[in-house]
Amino acid sequence: MDIVMPQLGETVAEGTLTVWHKKPGERIESGDVLFEVETDKVDTEVPAPAPGVLSEILVEEGETVVVGTKIGILQADGEDAPAPAAEAVVETPARAPEKAENSPAMAGKADAAAPPLSPVVRKLLAEHGLKPSDVTGSGLGGRIKKQDIEAHIAAHIAVMGDAYSVDGEPPAADRVIVPFTKIRKRTADHMVASKATSPHVLQAVEVDFHRIAAVRAAKGADWKAREGFSLTFLPFIAHAACRAIQEFPHVNASVDGDALVVWRDIGLGIAVDLGPDGLVAPVIRRAAGRSVADLARAINDLSSRARNNALTADDVSGGTYTLSNSGSFGTLITAPIINQPQVAILSTDGIFKKPVVVESDAGDSIVIRPIGVLAQSFDHRAIDGAYSARFLKRVKQLIETDDWSGALA
Amino acid sequence: MAELTYRDAVAAGIAQEMRRDDRVVFLGEDVAAAGGVFKATVGLLDEFGPVRVRDTPISEQAILGAAMGAAMTGLRPIAEIMFSDFLAVCWDLVANEIAKSRYMTNGQLECPLVIRTANGGGSRFGAQHSQSVENWAMAVPGIKVVAPSTAADVKGLLAAAVRDPDPVLFFEHKSLYATKGEVPDDDHVDELGKAKVLRRGDDVTIVALAAMVPRSVAAAEILASEHGISATVIDVRSLVPLDTRTILTEVVKTGRLVTVEENPRLCGWGAEIASIVADECFYDLDGPVVRITTPHIPLPSADHLEDLAMPSVTRIVETVRTRMD
Numbered sequence: 001m002d003i004v005m006p007q008l009g010e011t012v013a014e015g016t017l018t019v020w021h022k023k024p025g026e027r028i029e030s031g032d033v034l035f036e037v038e039t040d041k042v043d044t045e046v047p048a049p050a051p052g053v054l055s056e057i058l059v060e061e062g063e064t065v066v067v068g069t070k071i072g073i074l075q076a077d078g079e080d081a082p083a084p085a086a087e088a089v090v091e092t093p094a095r096a097p098e099k100a101e102n103s104p105a106m107a108g109k110a111d112a113a114a115p116p117l118s119p120v121v122r123k124l125l126a127e128h129g130l131k132p133s134d135v136t137g138s139g140l141g142g143r144i145k146k147q148d149i150e151a152h153i154a155a156h157i158a159v160m161g162d163a164y165s166v167d168g169e170p171p172a173a174d175r176v177i178v179p180f181t182k183i184r185k186r187t188a189d190h191m192v193a194s195k196a197t198s199p200h201v202l203q204a205v206e207v208d209f210h211r212i213a214a215v216r217a218a219k220g221a222d223w224k225a226r227e228g229f230s231l232t233f234l235p236f237i238a239h240a241a242c243r244a245i246q247e248f249p250h251v252n253a254s255v256d257g258d259a260l261v262v263w264r265d266i267g268l269g270i271a272v273d274l275g276p277d278g279l280v281a282p283v284i285r286r287a288a289g290r291s292v293a294d295l296a297r298a299i300n301d302l303s304s305r306a307r308n309n310a311l312t313a314d315d316v317s318g319g320t321y322t323l324s325n326s327g328s329f330g331t332l333i334t335a336p337i338i339n340q341p342q343v344a345i346l347s348t349d350g351i352f353k354k355p356v357v358v359e360s361d362a363g364d365s366i367v368i369r370p371i372g373v374l375a376q377s378f379d380h381r382a383i384d385g386a387y388s389a390r391f392l393k394r395v396k397q398l399i400e401t402d403d404w405s406g407a408l409a
Numbered sequence: 410m411a412e413l414t415y416r417d418a419v420a421a422g423i424a425q426e427m428r429r430d431d432r433v434v435f436l437g438e439d440v441a442a443a444g445g446v447f448k449a450t451v452g453l454l455d456e457f458g459p460v461r462v463r464d465t466p467i468s469e470q471a472i473l474g475a476a477m478g479a480a481m482t483g484l485r486p487i488a489e490i491m492f493s494d495f496l497a498v499c500w501d502l503v504a505n506e507i508a509k510s511r512y513m514t515n516g517q518l519e520c521p522l523v524i525r526t527a528n529g530g531g532s533r534f535g536a537q538h539s540q541s542v543e544n545w546a547m548a549v550p551g552i553k554v555v556a557p558s559t560a561a562d563v564k565g566l567l568a569a570a571v572r573d574p575d576p577v578l579f580f581e582h583k584s585l586y587a588t589k590g591e592v593p594d595d596d597h598v599d600e601l602g603k604a605k606v607l608r609r610g611d612d613v614t615i616v617a618l619a620a621m622v623p624r625s626v627a628a629a630e631i632l633a634s635e636h637g638i639s640a641t642v643i644d645v646r647s648l649v650p651l652d653t654r655t656i657l658t659e660v661v662k663t664g665r666l667v668t669v670e671e672n673p674r675l676c677g678w679g680a681e682i683a684s685i686v687a688d689e690c691f692y693d694l695d696g697p698v699v700r701i702t703t704p705h706i707p708l709p710s711a712d713h714l715e716d717l718a719m720p721s722v723t724r725i726v727e728t729v730r731t732r733m734d
Binding site for chain 1 (some may be wrong): 611612662691692693694695696734
């Protein structure tokens, strides 16, 4: 079987073979790293497509060749010795990071040497993130059967159960297995990917919300009567954040390779809780320059549509910065996970009346003020602590000192 | 509940419906005075008299022509075609008239007619008296096709067929007439278009019809006790309408489908189910769909050849066992 330079990403035309992990004549098992490729986007380890023996190397380390070039020959198990003319060309499945989300599909890819996988086996492998090599097949010629995967999963759960169960009791009886819904699974995958991609740093500021509280006290009832929903702190915070972003645009950005892509518009994501199913972050497009009232209506519209499962694909794309709001539950501080590929996310938590020291020309005094914490997680690849801190200070300053009385006009 | 033979359940079902509804009449060759060549209609003439229970000339066209006219003009006839092979003699009436009358008259004519017939092999009757022709019937739009495997289902499904407003072809199986089972005494009506799950297993779903049902159940028991293979067995009972929901649900659970069909292989009903399963639950299959059928041959009359041709318990066990890996 020919080994060819894999296509590592849609736009990649060629790759440099950096390392051969096997020498000619060496035995290879399916899934062993066979060679490494460097492209302008990624460095990738490429696994062997089938078990066998590496019979020939045609492209040496350091050479750059176009995608599809034959770089070596694998004598796959069961394949006749010296390859006849009409042998199949099998593209090596690439383990490229940008294909990571497609990796379960690899499990279904026909493996020239292994017995075929049935439809349900392919489905189960993909659902459980397993590779064919993870499971021992009990069928004809080692074919993996549905029961083999079920047994593998059961054994896996049993092992996990042993770690938690006391007195060696059967693990199944003391727990309920709740399968992930699609959105729960997407949320989970996204969170893991985000933590793996971005070095998160958390910074928080304490903010005095008394000016906004005063506006809500004065105009909240009218607003609710007119608009049909409550006026919360969130649109004010969104407004302040958008203005601060315009002064500190690097928080409104994405990392692309060795560059920071700084967006001119703000696509303000609003994280909305969907209960146990997970969460979504629909986006207010072109949020910069919008009034508080406008933002309030947009937030209400998106969150109610999110809860009614009525968001469109457009509603959830184009986000450049995200607000996560746990305030209604009275949390003190939340360390949010960045909504990739963004570089920062701001959490707004509970706002409570507290005694605070206020300085004035007449001397210090203690007054009662509504105080809350704004916490930002940022991607330390993109910006540093000082930049983030200056941004947070500006948000705090706007909320504390701006004249919000005309905000709803 | 009373224990009845499959054959007695036929008479019990017809009698139940004739008592309930004066419009139900019954006609066929030797069905009245002789009580049927398979003795499945004994006693009906005595109870209901020669107007409602009639012997006819040896003419399948006359039987179905009369029954069709009666159905179109307000009666609820049950017509017997002695051997299902003879449906070929009157197939124009079935396929072109009875099946299409509601459609072609835009519903002005109804044809609430039940055609009962003795179907299937195993009785050494030769190639012209042993065929399983349910797949002929299944191929004609406009008729319902029912084939019970137990005495209780004979009574319940026959009653449902009589009460149905459209024509139903009701296949009784010759080799099941002597089998016995518990049958509800009183008014017993089943539902057309519902399959029955007879046993549940984890490894394979066996779908069978009529005489192949008891053979499949027996095979499933051997597979479980001797080979450690646990099988679900479904009695299809009704080919049209077909209970795809039950079949698909059970196939998804085991990931495997085996059909056991007495009809000759080409275009047997199992091919239709295999096609539906491939279409609707391909990604839940863990192996090829396997069809166990009579080969595509005229059924031999010699004992050992007929036994060899029809799917046997042994053949079902061996086929399932060797196709599980």
